[in-house]
Structure formats: C-alpha cells, structure tokens
Amino acid sequence: MNLTFDVERSLLPVSKDLRSKLEQIANQHDLPTASTRALTYNFRDTSFSAEGGWHPVEIRIEQESGLWHFSYITDFSYVGYPYPELAKEVDFDFANGEAAFLYMPPQPISDTNVIDFYQMWELNFMTYLHMEVFDEIQVTVD
Secondary structure (H helix, E strand, O other): OOOOEOOOOOOOOOOHHHHHHHHHHHHHOOOOOOOOOEEEEEEEOOOOEOOEOOOOEEEEEEEEOOEEEEEEEEEEEEEOOOOOEEEEEEEEEOOOOEEEEOOOOOEEOOOHHHHHHHHHHHHHHHHHHHHOOOOEEEEEEO
C-alpha cells in the first residue's frame, strides 16, 4: 500500500519518518487498497494501567483524491481517583484545526506553542516505536 501524503494540507510538521512508519505498518497488515478511504492506527502497551505504562495512541489518516492527510492524533492517559478513567490527554485534531490538552481549553493547532509541543511529542512517540514499547498495533480500515 502506497500512502502518498498531502504535506501541503498538514497543519502540523508531521515528519517523513512518521509518515513512512505508518506506510510500513499498513504494508505489514496487508490491507486492501482500492476501497480504503481511512486508516485508524492503535498503538497499545497491554500492560498500561492507571499505575503506569506507555500511553495508548490513536492516529487516523484519511484519503481524498488519492492523497492521504491526518485527521487526528490522540494520546490517552488515566485520570481521576479513586476510579480512574481513560481520557484524551493530548489531541491534535487536524480536521477541526484544534489541539486539546488535558485540563486546558482547546488551542489553535497552528499556534507556535502547539507546533513546538507537537514536534517534541512526535520525537518521543517515534522513539517509543523504535524501542518497541507497543506490543499491540492494530490498523482499522474504513
């Protein structure tokens, strides 16, 4: 599966490394190509709990006119005591042009602080992929 990304449309500086990794994962899963309009990637550390572990991450990309673009990237964590619940800790919502961070109001995704944070977040995420901390990676086709 060849994922050609519309980099001009991207609201954040998504690296070529991340785009290539998503393509590599899609090819490992032997996904259908002709009818695929969207892919949702779920990265999980199955030992993750309220006590610790690597945060689950979900990334959705969508195809339009033969080019792929990012819809969202979401990083989850447990919040609350004594009954913790899984919640969005970081949410880069490309479709709506907003970034949301736990306990903060939404910010424009084009804000300099959001861009700086995204670059740091992505660098960490790519390092975690390299370290193979996610023992479950699923791809859902829409």
